[in-house]
Amino acid sequence: MSLKKFLNIVLLTTLISIGFKAEAQQLIYSTKFKNYNAEQKKFNKALEEARLELERIEAEKKAREAAIKAKKMAFLNENWSNKKFFAYDRKTIKEPFHLEFDTLNYTSPIDKDKVITSRFGWRKGRAHNGIDIDLIKGDSIRAILPGKVRYVKWHGGHGRTVVVRHENGLETVYAHMTKQLVKENQIVKQGDVLGTGGVTGNARGSHLHLEVRYKGQPINPEYLFDFSDKNEIRAKDLWVSRKYTNAVNFSSRRKPKIAVHSTKEEAEKSSKVQKKIYRIRSGDTLSKIAYRNNMSITQICKLNKISRNKTLRIGQKLILIE
Numbered sequence: 001m002s003l004k005k006f007l008n009i010v011l012l013t014t015l016i017s018i019g020f021k022a023e024a025q026q027l028i029y030s031t032k033f034k035n036y037n038a039e040q041k042k043f044n045k046a047l048e049e050a051r052l053e054l055e056r057i058e059a060e061k062k063a064r065e066a067a068i069k070a071k072k073m074a075f076l077n078e079n080w081s082n083k084k085f086f087a088y089d090r091k092t093i094k095e096p097f098h099l100e101f102d103t104l105n106y107t108s109p110i111d112k113d114k115v116i117t118s119r120f121g122w123r124k125g126r127a128h129n130g131i132d133i134d135l136i137k138g139d140s141i142r143a144i145l146p147g148k149v150r151y152v153k154w155h156g157g158h159g160r161t162v163v164v165r166h167e168n169g170l171e172t173v174y175a176h177m178t179k180q181l182v183k184e185n186q187i188v189k190q191g192d193v194l195g196t197g198g199v200t201g202n203a204r205g206s207h208l209h210l211e212v213r214y215k216g217q218p219i220n221p222e223y224l225f226d227f228s229d230k231n232e233i234r235a236k237d238l239w240v241s242r243k244y245t246n247a248v249n250f251s252s253r254r255k256p257k258i259a260v261h262s263t264k265e266e267a268e269k270s271s272k273v274q275k276k277i278y279r280i281r282s283g284d285t286l287s288k289i290a291y292r293n294n295m296s297i298t299q300i301c302k303l304n305k306i307s308r309n310k311t312l313r314i315g316q317k318l319i320l321i322e
């Protein structure tokens with residue numbers, strides 16, 4: 001108890017004991033009122049502080065939203081071209097790179113069950129940079145994520161093609177279409193119809209050839225998207241390593257083993273062993289190639305599923321370990 005309080009109590013009891021009740025009452029009121037005023041001030045101050053804090057949080061939230069929007073706009077504008085299938089002329093992105101998604105669900109590009117007839121991977125001596133999904137000519141093809149249509153043209157072996165740029169920089173390529181039903185620079189929502197499927201370009205049998213690219217670099221679509229009927233994105237936040245951007249690391253006929261990298265370090269570790277393609281030149285033998293690349297003949301044969309006695313043709317491609 002403070003001295004002041006103590007003296008107040010002494011004064012009060014004295015006033016009451018000597019019969020000055022009204023004076024005692026007044027004294028009580030005045031101290032209570034003083035306390036009330038102090039409490040009220042404290043309360044108002046706390047209220048004002050809370051209001052300022054709220055304002056600060058609101059401003060921070062707005063700034064964060066503006067930054068996200070600016071980032072999305074930058075992704076949509078970077079190297080924008082309606083003329084070129086490859087908006088990036090050369091490789092501009094170095095693995096591992098980071099990707100973010102707003103959602104964990106994509107929309108299936110076709111309305112029925114997805115039957116995959118060929119996967120991202122090495123196929124008949126060349127890279128198959130997309131995934132083939134069976135369909136019947138005329139089936140609707142839908143944007144798997146929201147975005148902006150960048151390219152609506154005939155593109156060589158891809159036939160009638162639509163490319164959509166998404167807000168995270170990713171592009172999806174829909175090839176072999178019968179009809180393209182969107183226009184360049186059109187904004188599309190997730191699930192909007194882009195066209196109908198078919199067999200245009202270099203396709204045997206009607207199917208959708210779907211590619212997923214980031215700054216031109218193809219990514220194994222199955223690394224990002226689960227093509228089962230769940231239609232799930234593997235993670236909102238992930239790192240893409242070299243392993244998943246190079247078709248030589250996969251077979252077009254086998255379901256790949258996917259391990260999602262959630263950190264840069266993890267992605268770097270996974271891409272330590274890299275495969276590369278070597279084109280046979282005149283005078284090459286398996287032993288010479290093995291010696292020059294620090295590999296054993298057995299290793300090369302196993303990797304390429306060939307026998308030791310196989311005759312090498314000039315121009316033939318072999319898979320080697322870097």
Ligand SMILES: [Zn+2]
Pocket residue numbers: 118128130131132208209210
């Ligand atoms: Zn294909």
